[in-house]
Every structure is written in structure tokens, then in C-alpha cells.
Amino acid sequence: MKEMSRIVKTVTNFVYGFIIIFGFYIIAHGHLTPGGGFQGGAVVGSAFALLLVSYGSLNSNKFLKKDIFSLFENFGLTLFIVLGFSGLGITFFYNFLANSGSWFGDAAVIGINPGDMNTGGVIPLMNIAVGLEVLSAFGVILLTMARGAEFTKKKENS
Amino acid sequence: MIGNLPYIAVAIFIGLGIYTLMFKKNLIKIAIGVCLIENGVNLFLITLGYKKGAIAPIYTQAPSGQAMVLPTPQALTLTSIVIGIATTALILSVAMMIYKHYGTLDTDQVRRLRG
Amino acid sequence: MKKIIFGIAFIIFFSFLIVSAVNMRTFGEPTISEMDDYFIENAQSETGANNVVTSIVFDYRGFDTLGEATVLFTAVVGIVALFRGGKK
Amino acid sequence: MLGLLETGSGFWSAIIWIVLVLVIGSIVIYIRNKGEDSYKKNTEQDKPFISGNPEESKESSHLSANHIYWGFTEALKGYYNPLVKMHTGNINDYSSWIIMLTVIILIVIGVSG
């Protein structure tokens, strides 16, 4: 992919930080508002897509590193499954933090309430793990396919 | 009949997807057909969960006294959407690989394996 | 010839789809919703999350979500494996 | 007994089968060893006889897979030609067949009730 015009790049520079922050907001508030790990991860991933499209696949390789993404992906997944495993004293995927008083362990007010970040047990942690996994998975997929597209284009021209 | 219009939209979605799979000759179009079926099925799931006049099943600052839509289909749809993304990404990558080696995306030519 | 047969098959398949769409229960009026009512009533007290959908995704059906994350991981590994350097 | 499989109308035991094979095989070998008197090793009798033609070299005498069962496939041409033609390798056909079968099964299930 070639890089796009200066207008696009400037707007991208301006916007992508907000998109990423919005994505992380969705991830972090998954247990209170609509959204969650997947949705937020997809939003962050779209910021990467924007960067990739506006700067072109060759230039964006300088600041989007596939290795780091895949490291984060593995880390997120491992965190997720470890959270599942840590409920194993009772059952796999047991929500051992909910209503326990420790991290995210406050009991929710039953019924309609304004929302409290410190509830949900393992759910916010899992949201973060999954969010991390999804955003880096999107990053890896985008970068790999963009590089693959360069390959096929070279083939086409030769 | 008219009340079931969303289900008929689902049927049309799936039907169009199947039509694409059966009669379109381009691998990318076939991938689009799979996406169509998938969207139809997702729409079907989400349609099943709808309740007239109900709100989203979230308690944070919800308007009081209203019924909530069924939450399970939303969870299922979320799962199946992500699975769909994964499938589509893989299909497109394999199609790119085929293009790299065959130089074409026509199903009539992408058939070295036959007989 | 083959195309005609397949075309007829497609039309019949499509009509089956329409039949099942018409036979489905009325839109917007779920007849049985025991399981979902349970979720709506008890999700908050059992998991402590305000968002019922999230509590289903990560608690009641957490294993599905693990599977789904695995699918995404599988696809990523598959794509990276597909576009690897190769022997040349 | 170990190894005795009831099949509903009889039984099967691999061990009995092996014992029988050994017994019958030893009888056959015994009869074979009595042998033909006129046979002598390392004479003309050992050499292959191909209608008087000279023997081909070993490398070229290997029968490759293409030629095996040539007669079988030739005789069943009427069956094989359409069958092989059916396996087009075209993706559209793959999905068409599944829709076709779904339709047939739906009709059969629907009609039979």
C-alpha cells in the first residue's frame, strides 16, 4: 500500500490517539456500559488500520511492530486462561473475585445504579486480557496481510 | 406474516449468500457470500432475542420499570461475530496465497486438484 | 444442465428458508424465556457486573469466550504461518 | 475365552484362526516339500520364458501404477467417465452438492413425517 496525502496523515495524527483512548475506555468499562474486551479491542484495532492505510504498509512497519503485537497477543491469551485456571479450586472459570471484597470484589447494588468500577470480580480483568488479545490480533492480521499484499503485487508486476 | 419480516430478511440474507457460493466464479465473491450467510445467521440470533419495547440488558443508569431484551443471543452473536472475523481473515489470506501461485481467482481455473 | 438442477435445488432451499421464517414464533414476543429471565434477575448479584451481556459472556458462558479468543488466535497463527518466509 | 468375539450369529477368534492357518500351512508346506523330481536348480528351468523374446532389463520391466487395472477401468468406462467427470474440483460444485443434498433430505424428512 502506498502512503496517502498529507491531509489524511494530519487528520490521522490528530485522531488516532483519541480512537485508542476510546477503545481502552470501552475495554475498561465493559462490565458497566455496553462494550467489553472484544468491542474495545476492535476499536483500537481500527486505529491501527487507520495508521496502516494512511501511512502505507512500508512506512507503518517502522512504528507498528508485528513482533510486539504477537507478544502482547500471547500475553493476553495466557492471562485469560490463567484467570480461568485460577478458579480451579472450585471450578474452571469460577468467578472467584466476585463479591469477595478484594480486587473488583465489591457487591453491585442490585437494580438500577450509577455503576461502580470496583465490581464484577474477574470480569474486568478478563475484559482487559481479551481486549489486549483482540487489539494485538487485529494488529498482527493487518500487518501480515498488508505485507502479503506487497508480495502479490510484486508478483503481478513482474 | 408481516410481523415476521425480520426473519424473512434473515432468509433473504442466507439465500443470497448461498446463491453467491453456488453460482459466482470469483474467490473473493465467494468469501463475501460466506460473510453474507454469517451476517444472516447473526441477524437471526439477535432477532430471536428482541422483545417489543424493551431496553438493553444493562443496569447502569437504565430507565426504571422497563423490560429488558434477552441477553443470551447478544452474547452468542458477539461470539459468532468474532469467529466470523477470524474465518474471513483466514479465507482472504488463503485467497491471496492462491492468487500468488495461480495468478487468477477464477474458480474454473483454480482446480488443479480434481478427479 | 447441471446449472439448472442446482438452480432448482437453490430455489427449493430458499423456499424452505422462507417457510421456516414464517413458522418461527412472532417477532418481538419470546414465548419461553426462562433462562434469560434468570440471567436478568440474578446476574448482578452473582457476578457483580451491571452489564448482563458481559456477565454472560465472561461468567455464565465464559468457556465460549475462551473458545472464541482461541479461534481468533488460531486464525492469527494460521495467517502468520501462511505468510511466513517460505523456503525460497 | 479371550479373543472370542460374539457376532450375533456366530463367533470370531483370531487366535483359533492363526492356529488353523499354522496347521494348514504346515500341511501345505509338507506336501510342497515332497516336490517335483524333475526340477533342478541353476539350469534353464530357472530362467523366465517370455514367448521366446529376450528378457528386458530390470529397470524397464517395472509396471507403473498407470497400467495396473487398465482392463478393469477400460471395461467399466461407462461407469468411470461420468464419475470422474463429476469430480470437477470446482468450489461452486462443492457448495452446490451440499445444498442439493440438504434439499433432498429436507423433502424426505418432510414427506415421511
Added chain:
Amino acid sequence: MNLSNHIPILIIAIPLLAAFLVPLIGRINKKATGILTTLALSVSLIFTIALAVKILTVGPQVYVFGATSPSLTLPSGLKFPIRIMLQIDAMSIFMGLITAVISFFGAIYSLSFIKKYDGVDKYYSLLLLLTVGMFGMEFTGDIFNFFVFLEIASIASVALISFRGVDYGEPAEAGFKYMMVSSISALMVLFAVGIFYGQYDLLNFAAIASMIKYSQLDKIALGLLIPVLAMKAGAVPMHMWTPDAYSEAPAPITMILVAASQASLYALFRIVFSLYNISLNALTVGWIIIIFGLLSMFIGVTMAIVQKDIKRLMAYHAVSQTGYMLLGVGVGLAVLANPVALQKYGITAMEGGIFHIMNHAMYKGLLFLTAGALFFRTGTRDLNKMGGLAHYMKYTTIFFIIGAAAIAGLPPFNGFASKLLIYESVYRFNPLLSIIAMVVSILTLASFVKVFHSAFLGPKLPQFKEVKEVPRSMVFAMAVLSCIIIFFGLFPDLIVKNLVHPAVMSLIEQLQYTGTVLGGM
């Protein structure tokens, strides 16, 4: 923490954790990935055997995710389960054993086989994920969870089939075709899930089974589920993906793919027997499955005879052998509503069909491994170019003979035992079916004679001077599979009595299946 309660999930979770860790380990040391994979699969194999012993002595097991106790299916007096659960009875664990054994030996075989490719860590990660998908499909008691694992298994297999797609076009083509086929089937399964959910508001197999009414919509769901699952199992006339995918995948993966398609077959049987059972018209559906079986047997074997590619030929045989399983179980289904006939020959037919699943996984796995060994040393799969390889690869030749004899149903190998059960019981149902099955068996032998002659027999060919026996880990995997085949052949009654009969009974008795979850009703 009592470990023995958690065995069902550990079987799935340990390979899954290993799959996530393999790419991380692969950054440090490529060689360690193979060892980690083998280790994880061996742990999973040991746990599967332990679970099998427990199930066959104690009874079916359930494992509820996230509940306060692993066996708490119905919390606080509900009439329906709300959480995902694993539900493992004799049939599931029978399939689980196959999966565990096959994937373990596949991994061992890969240790040498995959060395010449790059991207080894990804290969092992995908192999583990494929295994996880199969285990999940076999153990799960939740219909949506089944869909998720179906997708894991199919995406992992697509990635593995097109693993050589960087360098050659054909694997990518095969991968695309398989992806298409499995997407359609997965989406149809999801559609059926939606139909069930819309009617009963349930997602648990057992709970749906206790409610099912065989209404118009249930019929449509059944009509969608049967062909797509039969397609994933490779039944004619939806078998065309089988030779493509099997022939282009690396050999150990082909072996695991055989087990994966059998997991779909298991799902088909599970849906027909446990979900619907006698609420459906058993005779009609039984005959549908029998006709699938007949077509698969006959067309599969006749197409195999004319093949020139060794792995394509074996893939067509896989189609043909699937026909035997469908035939045996189909006869059992057709007489399901008739208790006299069921006792007289139905159960025996099903025993034959189910026993054949295990036998087929073993000998077809062995045959694909020998084909892979030939490819590993000669670099070709074309039978026309092979010849005289018995001079160079003695062990492989012996293993091939064992596998070929087993698949052709020659006594005293295991294929004969299961085929005999099928012949004798199906003969009482309908003699014609039995005769066709025998003819197919003869044709199978004929085509393996062809392979044996053109690949192994004949004079030493000059182009294969460099060929020698395959490395030790490959020989080990093939040798153990051959030993299993011989053992099954010599003592079929042990397997049938202890593993296959409970599996058949757990399929037939629907009340037992639903009772495990919903309590004695």
C-alpha cells in the same frame, strides 16, 4: 483441590495452554516447541485414559464451568441448566481416546517430519489447537459450545492444510476448499442452534433433548444438521473436499484430520441419537444414513482404484471406510423404534460401526504415516514415479502391509473384526447391503495391492539410490500404531465388551443422557 474432579477440563485446557505458550517458547528455542507439544499431549492422553477408567466404572461425568461445584448442573432448584458444561459419557470418551492417541502419535511423528519446514512453532501451536477443537467437540454438552469448537477445529485444520501454501499453490487451494466447506457447515450448525434456541430458550444438549417435540422447525434443523455434519465426515456426494485436503496436508496432519472428521461423525450420531432419538422417524432417517453409507462405500472405493497420487488414493479409501460406519450405525438407527430387531441385530450393527471408527482411525492413520514416510524420503506422491522402495525402507514396508491388510479386512487384523460384525448383522437387516459391503472390501484390497505393487515391489530404481529408512521418531509412531492394530485384531472382544458396547448403549439410551444433567426424571 481434588484433581480427579477436574480431569475433564484439564484434558482440554492443558493442550490449550500449551498452544498459547508454544509461540512464546518458539522465540527462545525452536526445538523446545516440539517437546512441549508432545509433553502436553501425553499429559492429555494420560488424563483421557484415567477419565475413561472412571467413566466406565462409575458412569457418565459432567463438568459445569463456573459453578460452585463441578457436578452442580441445576443450581438453586432450576429445571434447566444455565451454564456451559462438559458432558462425557462412554461414547464421548471412546472418541476422546481416539483423538488423544492419534494426536499424540501425530506429534511424535512430526518431531522428525516437520524439521525441513520453517515456522515449526506455528505448526505445533496449530496442531495443539486442532486437538483442542476435537476434544471440545466430543466432550461438550452445549450446542453453541459445540459450534465454537467446530470452528476451532476447522480453522486450525485449514491453517495446517495450507501450511505448505507458501511454496506451492495446491495446499492453498485445498485449504480454501476445506474452509468453504467447513464455513458452510459451521454456519448451518449455528442456524440450527438459533432454531433450537428460538423454540426452547435452551442451549444444552440434554435439556433440549428432554423438550424436543419434532415440530416443523425441528425437522428443518435436522435436515440442516444431517448433511452438513455428514459432509464434514466426508460422505458421498459431499466428499470432494476429502481427497484435496487429505492429500495436500502434511502426513501427520492428515492422520489427525481423519480423527477430526470422525469427530463430526460423532456429532452426527450424537444429534440423531441423543438429541432426537425416537422422537424422529427412525426408519426414514436411518435409511438416509444407510444410503449415505452405501454411496460413500461404493463411490469412494471405485474412485480410489483409478487414483495415481498415493495420498489421494488413501483419502478416497477414508471416504469408503466412513461408509461402513454410516452403514452400521444407520442400520442401528433404522431399527431403533423396534426393540426386538434392535436387540437381535441392531446393537451388533452399531457395535460394528462404532468399533470401525476406532479401527479406521488407527489403520488409516498408519497408512497415511507410511505415505508420509515415502514422501519424506522420495519427495513425490505420484505412484507412477515410485517403485522398488521395499529394498530401502524395510520397516515402512512392513507397517504398510499391516495397515493395508487391516483396511482390506483381512483376518486376523482389526479391520476384519469390525467388518465381520457389520456384515453379519446387516445381512439380517437387508442381505443386499451386506453383499455390497463385501464387494467394497474386495475392491479395497485390490487397490491396496496396486499401491503395494507400484510403490514397494519391483526392481531397484536408479533415482532412489539415496533413499534410506525414515528417522527414529517416525518409525516409533508407526510401530506403536501397528502394535495397536495387531492387538485389536487379536483381542477384539476386549475392546468391544469394555469400550464399544457401553458407547453404543449410551447412544441408544436417551434417558440416561438427559438424566445425567437433569437428574433422574
